[in-house]
Amino acid sequence: MEAMTEAVLAGAAGEELAALPLPAHYTAAHVRADDIGLFEGVADKDVRKSLRVGEVPMPEIAPDEVVVAVMASGINYNTVWSAIFEPVPTFAFLRHYARQDPWSARHDLPHHVLGSDAAGIVVRTGSGVRRWHPGDHVVVATAYVDAEEPATHGDGMLGSDQRAWGFETNFGGLAHYAVARASQLLPKAPHLTWEEAAVNPLCAATAYRMLVGDRGARIKQGDVVLIWGATGGLGVYAAQFVRNGGGIPVGVVSGPRKAEAARRLGCEVVIDRQEIGLGGDTPAEVVEAGKRLGRIIRSQVGEDPHVVFEHVGRATFGVSVFVVRRGGTVVTCGSSTGYRHEFDNRYLWMRLKRIIGSHGANLQEQWETNRLIGLGAIRTALSVTYPLAEVGEAARLVQANRHIGKVGVLCLADRPGLGVTDPALRERVGEREIAPLMHRD
Missing domain, CATH: 3.90.180.10 (Medium-chain alcohol dehydrogenases, catalytic domain)
Structure with missing residues (x-):
């Protein structure tokens, strides 16, 4: 040595x-x-x-x-x-x-x-x-x-x-x-x-900028925040920032082991991707998957999400734009399932939603x-x-x-x-x- x-x-x-x-x-x-x-x-x-x-x-x-x-x-x-x-x-x-x-x-x-x-x-x-x-x-x-x-x-x-x-x-x-x-x-x-x-x-810092920092979604108390991959490297920190800031973290995961971990981290609602028809990297039919996801969230917290924490990309982005509430925000920092996203722009412009790109x-x-x-x-x-x-x-x-x-x-x-x-x-x-x-x- x-x-x-x-x-x-x-x-x-x-x-x-x-x-x-x-x-x-x-x-x-x-x-x-x-x-x-x-x-x-x-x-x-x-x-x-x-x-x-x-x-x-x-x-x-x-x-x-x-x-x-x-x-x-x-x-x-x-x-x-x-x-x-x-x-x-x-x-x-x-x-x-x-x-x-x-x-x-x-x-x-x-x-x-x-x-x-x-x-x-x-x-x-x-x-x-x-x-x-x-x-x-x-x-x-x-x-x-x-x-x-x-x-x-x-x-x-x-x-x-x-x-x-x-x-x-x-x-x-x-x-x-x-x-x-x-x-x-x-x-x-x-x-x-x-x-x-x-x-x-x-x-941790990527999630902070996306959710808390003045260049991101700027979550506030009571905000419902949908977190894709809530037990992944980014999602674990996102759930904590939402919880600590007085928001309501809603985590999407794949499988019961990850669901248990998401609850341990403070997610008030945990949804398995299979429940909404998202089993892999291929995009689901956006409107149907978005409606299923929206019904689950409303049944648990009573309203649509204010913010969607998005980094999965191609497989989820269209659903994210659809499911976030009128005037809500989708904040994205990555595309692990593919960079080319498809979404129905009517649900963005006619419902006055925002997409924020965030990096590091x-x-x-x-x-x-x-x-x-x-x-x-x-x-x-x-x-x-x-x-x-x-x-x-x-x-x-x-x-x-x-x-x-x-x-x-x-x-x-x-x-x-x-x-x-x-x-x-x-x-x-x-x-x-x-x-x-x-x-x-």
């Missing part, structure tokens, strides 16, 4: 970490450009065949960057997209980014280190970093923005050069070390373990979300962890939609349960409440 990793695992102080050399190579989950054609003509694009775990070179860091020793990370659906090289191989993102300047050129490599979530310890800071220091315990937010672009200062997500770290950039979080901009860092919640903290940034979260929204997590007001979506060596199995679980909540990946942490620095807060929140999906008995 090289000196830096040994010092990190021994709990060395920041001054010692700063004095040690970075390793020349490190272990990382990555895809290779040579494998881009791997799934041509293949029906089952199994991510276990394309995700590699092995040594990659440590890049030089820019003045505004940090190196984080990653204790734990998490699987997001963008890792699945990268691993199946769809909708386009992410090496295209890296090549495009590389044209900007010499620092950006580092990202254009024959390998792409993936991962858009991470929790760990800062071990090196660039010459321009002021607020963070070696030894700091952090989580890494996903939004990778250009501070010199004017739009970024109005809203980081509106900058034309905004990117998703570890998806549209290299050196992501599914690794022993990661390189991130200092503007991505947030203090790790001290009552959480590394793996509990690692899975939160992308999904800016740094202020990330901080607000992270504060709620640090207070214990938002629980982690972690349901299971895998070691980095088995990242292919972890990603396959998400690819096949066999998971609940978020799937964590242990990187430098050699076992679950490490990283808690405020055991008193952990005790007050309650071990079983911190990660409710880990305790399903």
Whole structure:
């Protein structure tokens, strides 16, 4: 074991970490450009065949960057997209980014280190970093923005050069070390373990912007909010934001196991997709499915939803537009079942509904979300962890939609349960409440 990793695992102080050399190579989950054609003509694009775990070179860091020793990370659906090289191989993102300047050129490599979530310890800071220091315990937010672009200062997500770290950039979080901009860092919640903290940034902040932030639906007390995929990575946080904000979360899930989890997370109404004729990725007949869904919701809460939390895409979007009430809002951040949506526009324009596109979260929204997590007001979506060596199995679980909540990946942490620095807060929140999906008995 090289000196830096040994010092990190021994709990060395920041001054010692700063004095040690970075390793020349490190272990990382990555895809290779040579494998881009791997799934041509293949029906089952199994991510276990394309995700590699092995040594990659440590890049030089820019003045505004940090190196984080990653204790734990998490699987997001963008890792699945990268691993199946769809909708386009992410090496295209890296090549495009590389044209900007010499620092950006580092990202254009024959390998792409993936991962858009991470929790760990800062071990090196660039010459321009002021607020963070070696030894700091952090989580890494996903939004990778250009501070010199004017739009970024109005809203980081509106900058034309905004990117998703570890998806549209290299050196992501599914690794022993990661390189991130200092503007991505947030203090790790001290009552959480590394793996509990690692899975939160992308999904929790995305849900916050969609529902709570002033650029999203801006839910209020009493709002009925329909949440597709209420036990998925996004839905778990959406249900909590709605419940905490005095709204009525209505969760749609697939199967009894997920229904039980949705109730545990606070959904007041839980609906199985089979009840409304949505059994797969193919869109149902919109009006009939929407009427069935609307009848169920009205029978349980007495009215139609004010807001629909939408990220499933092609299979559900038409129903979402139909079922939301007159003057209501559909807020969408993704399309896991397909990007081309069909809906009857009469139900949008004649009933004065709105569609809001939402993507990630800016740094202020990330901080607000992270504060709620640090207070214990938002629980982690972690349901299971895998070691980095088995990242292919972890990603396959998400690819096949066999998971609940978020799937964590242990990187430098050699076992679950490490990283808690405020055991008193952990005790007050309650071990079983911190990660409710880990305790399903």
